[in-house]
Amino acid sequence: MCIRDSLNRVYRDDLSSIFCTIRCPCNLDKTRVPATIDYTYAEVSIDGAKTISECEDDPTAKHSRTIRSFIGWMEEKLECSGVCTLDVWYYFSDVNRGKPPYRCGDKLLDYVDSWYWLAYGLVIVCAVLSFLGAAAAISFLLYTCCKTSIK
Numbered sequence: 210m211c212i213r214d215s216l217n218r219v220y221r222d223d224l225s226s227i228f229c230t231i232r233c234p235c236n237l238d239k240t241r242v243p244a245t246i247d248y249t250y251a252e253v254s255i256d257g258a259k260t261i262s263e264c265e266d267d268p269t270a271k272h273s274r275t276i277r278s279f280i281g282w283m284e285e286k287l288e289c290s291g292v293c294t295l296d297v298w299y300y301f302s303d304v305n306r307g308k309p310p311y312r313c314g315d316k317l318l319d320y321v322d323s324w325y326w327l328a329y330g331l332v333i334v335c336a337v338l339s340f341l342g343a344a345a346a347i348s349f350l351l352y353t354c355c356k357t358s359i360k
Contacts (some may be wrong), residue, residue: 216313217292219276223268224261224300229253233264235298241305261300277301284309287316 229235234254258264262277269277281301283289290296290309299306 215276216280217294219269219272219280220291220296220300221294223272225296225298227264227266227268228258228261228298228300229304232266233258233261235259235304238305241307259303259305280313283313283317287311287313287320289313289316 227233229237229251231252234252234257236255236257236259237251237253239253261267261269269280284299284302288309289311290299291312292314293312295309295312297308298304299309
């Protein structure tokens with residue numbers, strides 16, 4: 210099972226089915242959030258949660274801390290929510306940030322792609338330096354071997 214499927218399951222099964230519902234009303238400030246969000250199905254309360262971790266029955270508690278931290282990092286750094294489909298809320302950062310503009314699956318691929326060429330370049334530089342080091346070591350061994358056999 211790939212990580213994309215695991216993350217998508219967290220969003221689909223755990224987050225979107227609980228956050229801003231009767232099980233975990235959200236503290237959504239409708240004056241700060243764009244009107245493009247459909248509030249008809251959202252359960253809103255002044256005492257509600259701004260993040261999923263503030264829910265009384267946090268559904269993400271059963272997942273590893275690493276998965277929860279990673280999803281939180283994606284929402285903050287990549288400004289996204291949802292993996293395969295775009296969700297209407299930020300779950301791990303403030304729900305009042307508005308509707309996320311991107312799916313995390315797309316943004317994560319862009320992020321990895323942006324670092325790919327740097328990593329590729331570093332691997333090439335290391336390979337060239339290793340080759341030069343090996344060539345220098347062989348040259349040194351041949352030089353010292355031949356120098357002692359000539360005397």
